[in-house]
Amino acid sequence: GRLVIATHNAGKLREMRELLAPFGVEAVSAGELDLPEPEETGTTYAENAALKAHAAARATGLPAFADDSGIAVHALDGAPGIFSARWAGPGRDFGLAMRRVHEELARRGAENPADRRAHFVSALVIAWPDGHEELFEGRVFGTLVWPPRGDKGFGYDPMFQPDGHERTFGEMTSDEKHGWAQGSGLSHRARAFARLAAACLKRM
């Protein structure tokens, strides 16, 4: 069948296409269909993912899946969290967003790796044309490094070093970041996707 990937973020779209590739599902993106970007008025990742997925499913009559994600910095009480995209400002400058995270941590004297813990969250919602939805979440824990390292990936990847690895997501190929070699996935998105795939991709 066909599926809409309800994102306007190029980095996410690339990853979601890679994750879907083995399933033989034909996917078209919200950007390619010129769908409007719904306002993210929810207060949780799950609510925002549902808003995006339902808007795309309603507009197209196709099943649609959306990712809402972010990075929670433990010493910053979970910020930027659901505001992770907004910390990059109108120019979507993630060099700036990473510097803001680093400066906030420095202001609080968080210099040791143990004070620089963070986790990424991905909430994936698939919305079906009949209006029902399914939610799958994934997380990955790690440490924030400074300066950022690597030019792969997107967003906050260059400053996030997942537990058990010597390199940041920005230094990993996308196969390594997905973590398929480890079975259930490494990145928050791959882990959420593995759950979604097990639950519903076979039905398409």
Ligand code: ITT
């Ligand atoms: P869509 O809503 O169109 O999907 P967006 O960029 O606005 O795109 P979000 O509201 O979910 O998406 O924002 C999440 C932000 O968190 C995103 O812009 C990234 O900067 C960051 N982020 C999420 N997943 C990430 C990952 O795997 N690596 C690095 N940064 C990530």
